[in-house]
Amino acid sequence: MANQDRSYHPSDVERKWQRAWDERGTNRFTRERLRSSPDPFYNLMMFPYPSAEGLHVGNIYAFTGADVHGRYQRLRGKDVFEPIGFDAFGIHSENFALKVGVHPMDLIPRNVANFTRQLRRIGGMFDWDHTVDTTDPAYYRWTQWIFLQLFKAGLAERKEAPVNWCPSCMTVLANEQVIAGACERCDTPVEQRRIAQWFFTITRYAQRLLDNLERIDWSESTTKAQRNWIGRSEGAELAFPLVPRDEGHDPVDPLRVGPRDEAHTIRVFTTRPDTVFGATFMVLAPEHPAVDLLVSDDQREAVDAYRRQAAATDLVSRQKTDKTKTGVFTGGYCRNPATGAAIPVWIADYVLMDYGTGAIMAVPGHDERDFEFATEFGLPIPRVVAAEGDDAETPLTGAYTGPGRLVNSGRFDGMEKDEAVRAVTAWLAERGLGDLRVNFRLHDWCISRQRYWGPPIPIIHCDACGAVPVPESELPVVLPRVEDFKPDDSGVSPLARVEEWYEVPCPECGAQARRETDVSDTFLDSGWYFLRYPSTDFDDRPFDTEVTRSWLPVDTYIGGNEHAVLHLMYSRFLTMVLHDLGHLEFEEPFARFRAHGLIIRNGAKMSKSRGNVIVPDPIIEEFGADAFRLYLMFLGPFEEGGDYRDEGIEGPRGFLYRLFDTALGAEDRAPDPDVERKLHQTIGQVTGQLADLQYNTAIAALMECLNTVRAGGRTAARGEVEPLVVMAAPFAPHLAEELWEALGHEGSLFDAAPWPAFDPEKARESTVEVAVQVNGKLRATVRLPRDAPAPDAEAAARAQENVRRHLDGATVRKVVHVPNRLLNFVVG
RNA sequence: GCCGGGGUGGCGGAAUUGGCAGACGCAGGCGACUCAAAAUCGCCCGGGAGUGAUCCCUUGCGGGUUCGAGUCCCGCCCUCGGCACCA
Numbered sequence: 001m002a003n004q005d006r007s008y009h010p011s012d013v014e015r016k017w018q019r020a021w022d023e024r025g026t027n028r029f030t031r032e033r034l035r036s037s038p039d040p041f042y043n044l045m046m047f048p049y050p051s052a053e054g055l056h057v058g059n060i061y062a063f064t065g066a067d068v069h070g071r072y073q074r075l076r077g078k079d080v081f082e083p084i085g086f087d088a089f090g091i092h093s094e095n096f097a098l099k100v101g102v103h104p105m106d107l108i109p110r111n112v113a114n115f116t117r118q119l120r121r122i123g124g125m126f127d128w129d130h131t132v133d134t135t136d137p138a139y140y141r142w143t144q145w146i147f148l149q150l151f152k153a154g155l156a157e158r159k160e161a162p163v164n165w166c167p168s169c170m171t172v173l174a175n176e177q178v179i180a181g182a183c184e185r186c187d188t189p190v191e192q193r194r195i196a197q198w199f200f201t202i203t204r205y206a207q208r209l210l211d212n213l214e215r216i217d218w219s220e221s222t223t224k225a226q227r228n229w230i231g232r233s234e235g236a237e238l239a240f241p242l243v244p245r246d247e248g249h250d251p252v253d254p255l256r257v258g259p260r261d262e263a264h265t266i267r268v269f270t271t272r273p274d275t276v277f278g279a280t281f282m283v284l285a286p287e288h289p290a291v292d293l294l295v296s297d298d299q300r301e302a303v304d305a306y307r308r309q310a311a312a313t314d315l316v317s318r319q320k321t322d323k324t325k326t327g328v329f330t331g332g333y334c335r336n337p338a339t340g341a342a343i344p345v346w347i348a349d350y351v352l353m354d355y356g357t358g359a360i361m362a363v364p365g366h367d368e369r370d371f372e373f374a375t376e377f378g379l380p381i382p383r384v385v386a387a388e389g390d391d392a393e394t395p396l397t398g399a400y401t402g403p404g405r406l407v408n409s410g411r412f413d414g415m416e417k418d419e420a421v422r423a424v425t426a427w428l429a430e431r432g433l434g435d436l437r438v439n440f441r442l443h444d445w446c447i448s449r450q451r452y453w454g455p456p457i458p459i460i461h462c463d464a465c466g467a468v469p470v471p472e473s474e475l476p477v478v479l480p481r482v483e484d485f486k487p488d489d490s491g492v493s494p495l496a497r498v499e500e501w502y503e504v505p506c507p508e509c510g511a512q513a514r515r516e517t518d519v520s521d522t523f524l525d526s527g528w529y530f531l532r533y534p535s536t537d538f539d540d541r542p543f544d545t546e547v548t549r550s551w552l553p554v555d556t557y558i559g560g561n562e563h564a565v566l567h568l569m570y571s572r573f574l575t576m577v578l579h580d581l582g583h584l585e586f587e588e589p590f591a592r593f594r595a596h597g598l599i600i601r602n603g604a605k606m607s608k609s610r611g612n613v614i615v616p617d618p619i620i621e622e623f624g625a626d627a628f629r630l631y632l633m634f635l636g637p638f639e640e641g642g643d644y645r646d647e648g649i650e651g652p653r654g655f656l657y658r659l660f661d662t663a664l665g666a667e668d669r670a671p672d673p674d675v676e677r678k679l680h681q682t683i684g685q686v687t688g689q690l691a692d693l694q695y696n697t698a699i700a701a702l703m704e705c706l707n708t709v710r711a712g713g714r715t716a717a718r719g720e721v722e723p724l725v726v727m728a729a730p731f732a733p734h735l736a737e738e739l740w741e742a743l744g745h746e747g748s749l750f751d752a753a754p755w756p757a758f759d760p761e762k763a764r765e766s767t768v769e770v771a772v773q774v775n776g777k778l779r780a781t782v783r784l785p786r787d788a789p790a791p792d793a794e795a796a797a798r799a800q801e802n803v804r805r806h807l808d809g810a811t812v813r814k815v816v817h818v819p820n821r822l823l824n825f826v827v828g
Numbered sequence: 829g830c831c832g833g834g835g836u837g838g839c840g841g842a843a844u845u846g847g848c849a850g851a852c853g854c855a856g857g858c859g860a861c862u863c864a865a866a867a868u869c870g871c872c873c874g875g876g877a878g879u880g881a882u883c884c885c886u887u888g889c890g891g892g893u894u895c896g897a898g899u900c901c902c903g904c905c906c907u908c909g910g911c912a913c914c915a
Contacts, residue, residue: 220832221831224832225831225910225911228830228832228910229911235915272915283915349913350913351913355915356915357915359915360915361915362915367915369913439914439915441914561832561909561910598908603839634840634841634853635853636841637841640833642840642841643839644840645839645840645855648840648853648854649854650855651852651854654853655853657868685844696841696852697842697843697851697852699852700841700851701851701852702852703853704851713869769848770848773848781848802882813895814895815895818847822847822848826895
């Protein structure tokens with residue numbers, strides 16, 4: 001064949017086809033095609049943060065896996081839209097820019113250019129006409145628009161919240177920047193401060209975010225993480241009325257305990273209302289507003305000191321579980337609504353203001369933390385639940401949290417938990433002192449950042465009108481170029497130093513007003529980017545209705561499990577809100593989500609400090625993008641990750657060379673029936689495996705098949721190798737194009753080649769190898785015609801010398817026959 | 829502590845979901861080609877016993893269910909991720 005003098009030079013082949021794809025617009029969509037796609041498939045991957053270091057191997061792994069999926073769908077006839085973009089705002093970029101002393105507005109375009117070059121080099125099927133850069137005003141204009149929609153819907157609230165504060169750097173720190181209670185940069189102990197910030201009230205959507213998880217096809221580990229994060233718990237809210245100072249502390253008849261006004265009642269959330277008879281004290285978060293009412297004169301000093309200290313502790317170490325319990329008695333009492341006893345009220349930092357009601361009833365006998373606290377401060381620890389074999393008097397050596405019957409609980413004695421929860425709550429509810437309630441762990445989403453590198457929050461503060469939204473027609477509120485963007489001692493964003501920027505007239509009354517100087521969280525940028533991609537042709541709307549209708553929700557989303565919670569939760573939330581406000585027809589953005597695994601190297605995690613980070617560029621230079629892609633997909637199950645070994649690439653690389661030789665040397669003749677059978681078995685396997693992202697085994701099957709095609713140094717028939725070229729195309733797109741052309745075809749393989757059709761008839765073996773066991777131990781194998789009846793199989797098996805020996809002298813009690821697989825003689 | 833992955837040859841990893849453990853590949857060994865090396869091709873490659881046919885052992889550990897267990901059940905150990913005083 002004329003082609004035989006060609007030899008395979010990966011980098012030449014790859015450059016040739018990357019140029020061809022570019023020139024022909026193979027992967028690019030026009031606005032028209034986006035609006036009228038016959039069979040749309042939206043293949044999405046998590047967009048990268050464009051770091052100065054360039055793409056790392058984890059990015060390439062994720063993008064390759066997603067690209068393989070997209071290319072596979074395209075070969076199956078789908079119209080695949082595969083966009084990529086850049087998540088370029090945020091503290092990462094800002095800190096890096098500060099470190100190297102380059103303005104992020106100069107730094108980011110450089111990084112984006114480098115990423116673009118690398119992304120093209122690995123041969124992704126990206127539509128470069130529909131990219132997104134979150135720092136582009138044409139993009140964040142719509143991020144601000146989304147903020148305004150939430151604001152107008154009453155889902156954006158401004159409230160005070162604690163932040164980590166470094167008194168030396170004079171700046172707000174994210175939790176990740178607090179290392180062992182100290183600032184990561186200067187080691188100064190971190191304090192907490194309360195400042196006014198913007199929140200999205202995602203908690204209103206908690207139940208829906210939970211319920212919808214049933215209806216979407218996501219990785220199990222991801223939905224589990226979401227469920228845990230939402231943290232629904234069922235229980236009751238119980239009311240403990242304050243004991244007036246002049247009333248005395250003697251117990252009263254519980255039926256005389258009635259509701260008091262809201263200010264003189266402490267509400268608690270508990271998942272164990274059945275144990276209320278064992279509540280011997282209460283604990284409030286130090287910030288709880290009722291503390292002022294409760295505190296007695298002789299305890300005031302101690303309480304104030306404790307509250308000051310709690311306020312000074314940073315948020316991270318405040319929440320350490322391993323430290324011993326601390327707390328202070330307020331001097332005040334509440335009535336236990338079940339027993340009528342006056343119980344002391346304490347404050348302690350193990351009770352968190354932002355969960356439940358910020359107050360708990362302490363049941364030391366049946367809660368580990370309360371037990372620890374009661375032991376520390378010598379408070380009584382009665383038993384109200386008895387396990388099997390225990391009774392009301394059995395002493396407690398620790399908190400008992402297991403199942404059991406109520407004891408020391410009056411008329412409820414003997415009840416099991418579920419019944420007791422209902423009965424006790426109903427009894428308290430009659431007196432207005434309790435009700436069943438659901439509580440969520442999920443918190444409202446704080447989107448304010450006292451930083452520079454983000455989209456300004458589009459609000460103007462006016463003394464007369466309050467927080468006024470910037471009119472939509474005036475968007476974007478452009479982030480000004482500020483040369484000195486270092487956070488300073490003002491405690492607010494560096495933008496608060498730019499008077500000519502923040503001083504504006506109020507849009508409502510025209511009076512002198514002031515822009516919001518905080519910027520928004522990066523997660524807001526990334527919470528909607530998938531809506532923007534197909535609509536980047538439209539600069540007058542965030543997303544076009546028609547385009548969105550045909551492309552969304554996303555068909556497959558692939559990304560890292562590090563975003564299992566925040567990014568995916570926020571995206572779901574924003575989509576739900578936009579749905580409720582009438583902007584979208586669906587409420588779940590990602591129909592299918594798959595989390596990819598992590599790549600480690602030589603058994604160890606990659607890190608800069610270890611110096612074992614894989615730098616992709618030289619590897620691609622040496623072996624080619626196709627070999628690198630193929631190897632990454634081969635080294636382990638995509639959803640689990642794998643161990644990168646430098647020598648490992650040799651196998652996949654050799655496969656590509658052999659495929660090249662075999663395809664170019666192929667002859668025009670009828671396929672050999674045995675080879676054809678193997679081929680069809682492979683088609684069946686690979687087709688299923690690619691659909692399920694089982695890339696490593698799909699590649700193994702392709703290798704095995706090519707080995708069969710080449711067995712004994714034979715020359716392939718064209719029909720034996722051409723389907724292999726098509727099936728390898730998702731992994732090695734450049735080589736596949738080259739071979740497709742060499743095999744005499746016109747145009748791109750991805751447009752023209754049909755995915756090989758699986759013919760079960762051709763895949764079927766006429767004979768099968770059946771294992772023969774005696775008492776479950778393998779003694780022989782026999783080759784039999786497919787679907788041979790049991791008696792034939794048994795006869796053939798008994799004819800085997802080794803089988804006969806093992807059956808000799810024994811009675812066969814039973815014969816287990818699994819057709820086409822196995823025959824087991826059970827002897828006694 | 830809780831939640832979620834994992835533990836299989838020298839190594840990365842397969843195993844139709846209860847049916848021949850170790851596919852595919854790396855590394856290694858032997859051989860062919862070569863003046864030589866590289867590349868390429870062929871064969872071998874879990875451990876033990878045996879000249880051999882063959883036999884025994886082996887999927888983190890200990891039990892169990894089953895004709896049959898890497899796979900299912902019970903109890904442990906180790907490891908990697910995530911969450912972590914959430915009442």
